[in-house]
Amino acid sequence: MKTNIPERIAALREAMKEKNIDAYIIPSSDPHLSEYPADRWKSREWISGFDGSAGTVVITADKAGLWTDSRYFLQAGIQLEGSGIELYKMALPETPTIPDFLLHEMQNGQTVGLDGQTYSVADATQLERTLNRKGIKLEASYDLIDLVWKDRPAIPGNPLFEMPVELSGKSVREKLDEINNLLRKQGADSLIIAALDEVAWTFNIRGTDVTYNPVVISYAFVSEDESVLFINPGKITAEAAEHLKKEGVVLADYTMIQKYLSRLPEKSSVFIDPAKTNLSLYNALPKGCTIVEDITPANHLKSIKNETEIKGFRNAVVKDGIALTRFYIWLEKKLAAGEKVTELSASDKLTALRAEQPQYIMDSFETICGYAAHGAIVHYAATPETDAEIKADNMLLMDSGAQYLDGTTDITRTIALGEPTEQMKKDFTRVLKGTIGIAKCKFPAGAKGVQLDILARKALWDAGINYLHGTGHGIGHCLNVHEGPQSIRMEANPIPLKPGMVISDEPAMYRTGEYGIRTENMVLVREDSETEYGKFYGFDTLTLCYIDTKLIIVPMLSVRERAWINKYHQMVYDLLSPHLNEDEKAWLKEKTTEI
Secondary structure, eight states: OGGGHHHHHHHHHHHHHHTTOSEEEEOSOOTTOOSSOOGGGOHHHHHHOOOSSSOEEEEESSOEEEEEOGGGHHHHHHHTTTTTOEEEETTSTTOOOHHHHHHHHOOTTOEEEEBGGGSBHHHHHHHHHHHHTTTOEEEOBOOHHHHHOTTOOOOOOOOOEEOOHHHHSSOHHHHHHHHHHHHHHTTOSEEEEOSHHHHHHHTTEEOSSBTTBOOOSOEEEEESSOEEEEOOGGGSOHHHHHHHHHTTEEEEOGGGHHHHHHTSOTTOEEEEOTTTSBHHHHHHSOTTOEEEESSOHHHHHHHSOOHHHHHHHHHHHHHHHHHHHHHHHHHHHHHHTTOOOBHHHHHHHHHHHHHTSTTEEEESSOOEEEEGGGGGSTTOOOOTTTOOBOOTTEEEEEEEOEEETTEEOOEEEEEEESOOOHHHHHHHHHHHHHHHHHHTOEEETTOBHHHHHHHHHHHHHTTTOOOSSOSEEEOOSSSOSSEEEEEESSSOOOOBOOTTOEEEEOOEEEETTTEEEEOBEEEEEEEEEEETTEEEEEEEEOOOOOOOGGGOOGGGSOHHHHHHHHHHHHHHHHHHGGGSOHHHHHHHHHHTOOO
């Protein structure tokens, strides 16, 4: 493919000339601003040859650049060779941002182009404001890639499947009523939903259009008068169509969304999330519309799991725990027998064991299987070129998850292969103290994740150690493994943690060139108590998998921390052992022995 890249860039430059575009931006996103775009919208990969998950290409008449972050410096450097595209390493002092690059390269009166379908309202507004400082125009009407990508994949046409109320806990009509009630409180009479997980949650539909996320390519418009699901008709069975209509849903073709929005009454008050709505949808609205901007009611409602969804999560972690237990037994046996296991073969084995579990749909993200120094690369993904053999002389970090029909999982475990060093043990125990700090936290109603984050980091900070990613992200119910609006991280997020939210608890530390350590569980926010000072909340740990006690320095744990790990291990054994054979039970019993 690399040999075609200069030809593709040349073809794009010709299309730019025809449309009087002086620079063209190609992001990694799709019209729904998804984390994982379907093949049709992998335009940045097609034009550059770089297939990392994050990056943006900018093409001018005489320059071409790819901006990506430190996860991909090495990969991008290799994949861009011979392409004529220069690598811009983001966040380094000498690297200009894309707006700064454009301001430097372009003149007053010139035009920057992009496909408004793949750019959020928020990002486009900020970019336009910056460009206007130099009199540079922004043109978002043209999908120039479509003009030059002759064998471009079609929009995914996989059939959807319904999420029955027995699994979702609420009917579509109930959800639409709740959304409309919140819209009224916000002073809006309608809502545009462009994020695929929000559409899927609202209409109780799931699909396989996107890798790792069980969503369906679709848009939605919700109002008191009419709720419309915009979707390719071929994706819906007659039975599903009939059921949606009974729930008060109007079905329309996926391609009709902009025309529909353009015909809204002039005085409509339309609610959008500017970070999750593409610019083309925004520009389709009549000029007389009032726009209300914020996180959508659907997103807020989706983040708080109902009792049925919580029960589903509890079922899913049992299935996941069975697969993980069998995986670690398999790994131990393979290494003890001197058989070759690599990062990729280990990942494949774990996926296969999960696939044996009932209601498995797909993995929830690409497994991070990092042996030794690879574990120190935060978002490492093994490739045939980097696929390291796993040996019994270091540590293995595995971050993985699955989509089951009744829940989504996300777990990281770090295990010792061979005899760990004292430094490894100290580092592991400090990370574990952070995991327990979040798990045991009790906090007042209204508290935000940023106020809890220190509990995950204190033992690390005391030793002059830190990690640069967040401590916790929201997790969807048979939906995206990364969801908002809640989080636990150092950066401020105004969303309070509320009962029913499921969130990850994943402190970590990384020693470049040596190893990485992360211990991640999913936790559920629950009501804890009420005192004269108000309501207090806490967490229930959901994930079921042993934590490697060989890496723990017990005297570094407090009495309460030691009690937590013993109680947690007892729970793991009690809930998983009924599903295991005698040999597996004996193995797990040893791994969960009291410390």
